[in-house]
Amino acid sequence: MTILSKESAQDVLVDVQNVKKYFPIKGGILKRTIGHLKAVDDVSFHIHKGETLGIVGESGSGKSTLGRVILRLLDPTEGSIQFSGTEISHLKRRHFRPYRRDMQIVFQDPFASLNSKMSVAELIEEPLLVQTSLTRLERKEKAIEIIEKVGLRAADRLKYPHEFSGGQRQRISIARALITNPKFVICDEPVSALDVSIQAQVLNLMKDLQEDLGLTYLFIAHDLSVVKHISDRVAVMYLGRIVEIADKHSLYSNPLHPYTQALLTSIPVIDTDENPAPKEEKIKLTGDLPNPANPPSGCTFRTRCPLAHDRCAVERPELTELEKGHFVSCHLYTQEK
Amino acid sequence: MQSNPQEIQPENPETNPNANKEKSNSPFQLALRRFLKNKMALISVFILLIIIILCILAPVFTDLDPEKTNLLLIEKGPSEEHILGTNGMGQDNFSRLLYGGRISLIVGLSAMFFTLVIGVVLGSIGGYYGGIIDNIIMRATDIMLMLPFLVLALTIMAIVDKVTIGLFVAIIALTAWPNLTRIIRGMYLSLREQEFVLGARAIGASDFRIIFKHFIPNAIGPIIVNATLMMATMIIAESALSFIGFGIPQPTPTWGNMISEAQNIRILRNHPEAWIPPGLGILVTVLAINFIGDGLRDAFDPKSNRR
Ligand SMILES: Nc1ncnc2c1ncn2[C@@H]1O[C@H](COP(=O)(O)OP(=O)(O)OP(=O)(O)O)[C@@H](O)[C@H]1O
Ligand SMILES: [Mg+2]
Numbered sequence: 001m002t003i004l005s006k007e008s009a010q011d012v013l014v015d016v017q018n019v020k021k022y023f024p025i026k027g028g029i030l031k032r033t034i035g036h037l038k039a040v041d042d043v044s045f046h047i048h049k050g051e052t053l054g055i056v057g058e059s060g061s062g063k064s065t066l067g068r069v070i071l072r073l074l075d076p077t078e079g080s081i082q083f084s085g086t087e088i089s090h091l092k093r094r095h096f097r098p099y100r101r102d103m104q105i106v107f108q109d110p111f112a113s114l115n116s117k118m119s120v121a122e123l124i125e126e127p128l129l130v131q132t133s134l135t136r137l138e139r140k141e142k143a144i145e146i147i148e149k150v151g152l153r154a155a156d157r158l159k160y161p162h163e164f165s166g167g168q169r170q171r172i173s174i175a176r177a178l179i180t181n182p183k184f185v186i187c188d189e190p191v192s193a194l195d196v197s198i199q200a201q202v203l204n205l206m207k208d209l210q211e212d213l214g215l216t217y218l219f220i221a222h223d224l225s226v227v228k229h230i231s232d233r234v235a236v237m238y239l240g241r242i243v244e245i246a247d248k249h250s251l252y253s254n255p256l257h258p259y260t261q262a263l264l265t266s267i268p269v270i271d272t273d274e275n276p277a278p279k280e281e282k283i284k285l286t287g288d289l290p291n292p293a294n295p296p297s298g299c300t301f302r303t304r305c306p307l308a309h310d311r312c313a314v315e316r317p318e319l320t321e322l323e324k325g326h327f328v329s330c331h332l333y334t335q336e337k
Numbered sequence: 338m339q340s341n342p343q344e345i346q347p348e349n350p351e352t353n354p355n356a357n358k359e360k361s362n363s364p365f366q367l368a369l370r371r372f373l374k375n376k377m378a379l380i381s382v383f384i385l386l387i388i389i390i391l392c393i394l395a396p397v398f399t400d401l402d403p404e405k406t407n408l409l410l411i412e413k414g415p416s417e418e419h420i421l422g423t424n425g426m427g428q429d430n431f432s433r434l435l436y437g438g439r440i441s442l443i444v445g446l447s448a449m450f451f452t453l454v455i456g457v458v459l460g461s462i463g464g465y466y467g468g469i470i471d472n473i474i475m476r477a478t479d480i481m482l483m484l485p486f487l488v489l490a491l492t493i494m495a496i497v498d499k500v501t502i503g504l505f506v507a508i509i510a511l512t513a514w515p516n517l518t519r520i521i522r523g524m525y526l527s528l529r530e531q532e533f534v535l536g537a538r539a540i541g542a543s544d545f546r547i548i549f550k551h552f553i554p555n556a557i558g559p560i561i562v563n564a565t566l567m568m569a570t571m572i573i574a575e576s577a578l579s580f581i582g583f584g585i586p587q588p589t590p591t592w593g594n595m596i597s598e599a600q601n602i603r604i605l606r607n608h609p610e611a612w613i614p615p616g617l618g619i620l621v622t623v624l625a626i627n628f629i630g631d632g633l634r635d636a637f638d639p640k641s642n643r644r
């Protein structure tokens with residue numbers, strides 16, 4: 001299954017194909033592997049240069065795991081990950097290291113993602129110290145430049161993380177991620193922990209920086225409203241799989257998967273010309289995410305799907321292209337074989 | 338959240354009350370400031386310093402050789418020359434008190450130091466790398482923790498005919514490292530999952546850098562506290578072993594030796610000046626170290642230092 005159309009292949013920066021990440025479940029007194037938790041199960045997508053792909057899904061759907069696998073903070077169980085045309089999924093740690101300059105991450109929790117024992121200067125300059133041979137003075141200059149770019153003051157360099165608010169800390173994290181001039185940044189729910197008023201400021205900052213620096217984003221969030229402003233395309237994840245991926249406009253105006261429809265009805269939508277409200281009747285999401293260690297057979301969403309039928313329990317739906325660039329994995333749209 | 342982000346005014350820089358303060362607010366400085374506010378701990382530091390100075394400068398306070406025996410002066414009471422009297426071999430109790438304190442402190446300090454080195458190294462390796470190495474280290478600590486300390490110590494000291502200070506330190510360090518190793522490993526296991534450590538790996542930091550710049554500074558509070566409290570335990574272990582006759586042997590003075598020499602009812606009754614001072618020495622030193630440990634614990638307490 002490849003989503004990539006031929007003509008756009010040149011400007012693809014990140015290409016993820018059939019990536020799986022299974023965590024072993026240990027049990028018994030001998031701590032033997034008794035099963036697998038399929039945190040990411042056969043995920044494929046690509047991201048063009050300068051584009052933002054939003055990834056949305058409930059807690060536990062495997063979004064962070066996916067991001068960590070792409071950055072090789074976790075090793076994929078299977079699958080291929082290409083960055084700028086190079087296969088990186090099996091590179092040895094030592095060989096992958098140079099790529100880390102080009103791929104960075106901003107984490108969700110601004111209170112846990114900065115080492116509280118390091119000053120802002122140390123935090124922001126650390127990537128340069130580790131990755132480059134710049135002198136102390138050059139590092140300082142670069143740090144001041146980026147600190148001001150993310151909306152902090154140069155004097156803040158000497159302070160420590162506990163002296164900042166959540167929003168400001170997230171700016172420090174962004175500065176730290178951007179100081180090596182990366183091409184690709186994974187934003188793992190960078191605003192989820194922030195107040196709503198601060199969320200918009202940080203999102204705007206990230207958008208501005210993207211334009212200024214030509215960044216490519218993989219933007220993770222747990223609801224569709226946050227990714228709406230920043231994304232070009234959006235993928236919806238459920239229990240480790242992508243159930244729908246499409247151009248933003250197509251996804252918001254014409255959501256096909258019942259899960260996407262349910263996610264969209266849970267956010268208030270202002271019906272304007274630019275954002276027409278979805279015409280589908282409302283679907284309410286009931287119940288909890290099933291245990292990822294023991295997912296339902298067939299379509300994993302069927303246990304919560306109001307439109308589920310017999311086939312959904314038996315056969316796993318494939319991700320298929322219904323409209324141009326709009327992929328969905330749901331039996332409602334496919335013929336029985 | 339539906340509002341257009343474009344309409345939001347630029348963030349007014351959240352002004353920080355500490356912005357113009359000259360004082361450094363590094364977490365270490367904050368901990369130090371909290372420690373300096375703790376009266377009990379400060380008094381303890383002061384008392385411990387006095388004890389240390391007395392012991393280090395022992396030759397200044399007494400001219401007498403603590404190991405020199407004099408059969409003409411056995412179990413004498415206090416006199417001008419021997420202010421705390423003499424022991425059963427005619428050695429001067431006062432000079433033995435000062436020089437003995439030296440040995441007790443050296444034993445405590447060096448045993449703590451070796452335990453710390455072993456604990457930090459093995460705990461770091463196990464906690465950071467996990468897997469087989471961690472398994473081996475943990476099984477080793479299990480075995481060490483199962484061996485009864487006393488039996489092990491007694492056996493070794495019974496085999497060796499002359500127990501030196503070095504051997505003695507090695508034995509207590511050998512029995513104490515598993516605890517500290519486990520504590521440090523446990524802290525690392527939880528640190529390893531934290532986002533800032535993932536962040537360090539995401540920028541390509543080396544294992545060495547992650548351990549020294551990210552793990553140790555974040556675990557240093559509990560490490561220091563445990564090491565301090567361990568030193569107190571070591572001093573007690575020294576005196577306990579000496580008391581039952583398995584410590585550093587005569588003629589070397591230690592506080593434990595002095596008390597064990599007073600183990601007969603005649604000296605206990607008639608010569609309190611021979612055993613009360615070393616007893617007090619142990620008691621006060623151990624108490625002071627414990628108070629300092631508590632003070633350090635409060636100073637490093639993460640609850641009062643929001644990350
Ligand atoms: N190191 C790990 N070992 C075992 N299971 C893990 C590990 N990391 C994640 N998981 C499991 O994988 C699943 C996906 O987790 P993940 O953190 O990727 O979800 P998420 O979509 O990012 O959720 P959230 O919105 O809460 O951040 C969860 O069920 C989680 O328990
Ligand atoms: Mg997550």
